[in-house]
Amino acid sequence: MSTTVLRGEQLVLGYGKTAVVHGVSVTLEPGHVTALIGPNGSGKSTLLRSLARLHRVGEGRVLLGDHAVARLSARQFAQEVTLFSQSRQTPHGLTVSEVVAFGRHPHRRRFAGLAPADRNAIDDAMTATGVRDMASRPVGELSGGEMQRVWLAACLAQQTSVVLLDEPTNHLDLRYQIETLDLVRDLADERGVAVGIVLHDLDQAARVADTLVLLKDGRIHAAGDPRHVLTAEHLSDVYGLRVEVEVDARTGRIRIDPIGRHPARTQIHPGERTA
Numbered sequence: 001m002s003t004t005v006l007r008g009e010q011l012v013l014g015y016g017k018t019a020v021v022h023g024v025s026v027t028l029e030p031g032h033v034t035a036l037i038g039p040n041g042s043g044k045s046t047l048l049r050s051l052a053r054l055h056r057v058g059e060g061r062v063l064l065g066d067h068a069v070a071r072l073s074a075r076q077f078a079q080e081v082t083l084f085s086q087s088r089q090t091p092h093g094l095t096v097s098e099v100v101a102f103g104r105h106p107h108r109r110r111f112a113g114l115a116p117a118d119r120n121a122i123d124d125a126m127t128a129t130g131v132r133d134m135a136s137r138p139v140g141e142l143s144g145g146e147m148q149r150v151w152l153a154a155c156l157a158q159q160t161s162v163v164l165l166d167e168p169t170n171h172l173d174l175r176y177q178i179e180t181l182d183l184v185r186d187l188a189d190e191r192g193v194a195v196g197i198v199l200h201d202l203d204q205a206a207r208v209a210d211t212l213v214l215l216k217d218g219r220i221h222a223a224g225d226p227r228h229v230l231t232a233e234h235l236s237d238v239y240g241l242r243v244e245v246e247v248d249a250r251t252g253r254i255r256i257d258p259i260g261r262h263p264a265r266t267q268i269h270p271g272e273r274t275a
Contacts, residue, residue, distance in 0.1 A: 004065055004080055004161040005029055006051055006194060012059035013046050013218075019058065021047055021218040028162060028194040033184060035205040036198045037229075038215035039239055044198045045086075045166050047215070051196060052083040052164050064162075078106035082158040084165045088151055090139055096150050097135040100126055103157030125156035128183055130176065144171045152180070156187075163187055165197040169204060181208045206230055206254040214238060230254050 006028045013021035021043040028034050028051070036044040049055040051062055053069055062069045069077055082103070091099060103125065104118040114122075126132040129149045139147060148171050155163065165184070169177040181204060187193040188210075199205045205212060205226070212229040214222045216238045222229045227247070235243040235256065242259040 003030055004194065006062070006064050006081060006162045006196070008047070008051055008057075008060065008062050010060040011047065011050055011057060011062070013043070013050050013055055014058055019218065021050075023060070024215070024218070024220055025060075026051075026196075026213055028196045030161065030194050031188050031192045032211065033188050033195040033197065033209045034211045034213065035209035036196065036213050036215060037200070037202060037205050038221070041217075042215040042238075043218040044215055048164055048166055048196060048198050049083070049085075052081060053077060054083065054085075075106055078158070078160075080160050081162040081164065082155045082160045084152055084155045084163070084168055086166055086170065090142075090147055092138075092140040094139055095136050096131055096139055096142075096153075097122060097126065099139055099150050100131070100135075100153045100157050103154040103159075106158060121157045121159050122153075125153040128156055128186075129153040130179065145173060145176065148172060149176065149180075152183075160193070162194045162196070165195065167198055167200065169199070169201065177204070184208050202230060202235070202256045203254075206256070226254060230256060 008024065008026050010023050010025055011021055012019055012023060024047060026034065026047065036047060038044055046055055050057055064072065064077070064080055100122050101114065104114065104121060108118065123132065126135060129152050131146070131149050131153055139150060142150065152168060169180050172180060184195055184197060185208060188195050209226055211224060212226050213220060214229050214234060221238050222234045230245055232243055232245045235245065239258070244257040244259060246255050247253070248255055
């Protein structure tokens with residue numbers, strides 16, 4: 001199991017002269033899933049990108065183990081940390097396996113071909129994300145959800161000790177949303193990876209995370225165990241509407257119900273069962 005810890009300390013982040021994250025600290029530990037949640041504009045993705053060295057740190061610092069990431073080479077950093085982001089363009093003219101092979105670049109010598117270890121990592125990543133059967137397909141033929149899984153496979157093929165994921169279930173159908181969340185848990189539980197993930201879906205965050213960091217206006221509103229963060233009080237305050245939260249007595253799962261101006265069209269009454 002990896003012992004690598006990625007942490008941001010008292011981070012102040014912004015765009016131009018406008019700060020959007022104010023003195024936030026977060027630690028990603030091996031074998032642990034930390035989810036960043038909060039409304040649009042709360043600073044979730046900016047914070048995640050700063051941990052990936054893709055957003056300039058105004059104040060504070062980001063450390064990988066005992067080393068400031070700013071002092072690591074791009075290759076050294078990429079061997080330890082990978083980011084799945086929403087803003088990747090489809091590289092037309094390549095097959096699925098060729099795109100997944102991008103993840104092996106930090107581990108390969110210059111101009112060297114794929115070694116057996118590279119091919120094994122690529123195959124394992126495609127199998128884990130359900131894209132192995134389309135390995136020879138041109139990526140230009142794929143749907144948005146399929147391409148999302150291909151990019152996720154490329155991140156897994158990188159075989160890093162820290163994985164950062166920015167809304168990895170976005171654009172996926174129900175099956176692959178759940179399979180992606182299961183994969184996130186596998187990374188932490190079976191491979192000892194430190195996972196940082198941004199999610200909008202609070203039910204998904206409750207399902208997958210060990211620790212939640214709830215952001216509001218670029219500051220931490222609450223952090224810790226999902227049961228202590230996902231309360232009606234916290235969520236109603238942060239999202240600006242009435243939110244009801246209950247714990248299922250049978251499964252122990254947290255159920256979140258935001259209350260809008262109109263009642264649900266279909267309601268199940270006590271004692272009723274769905275087919």
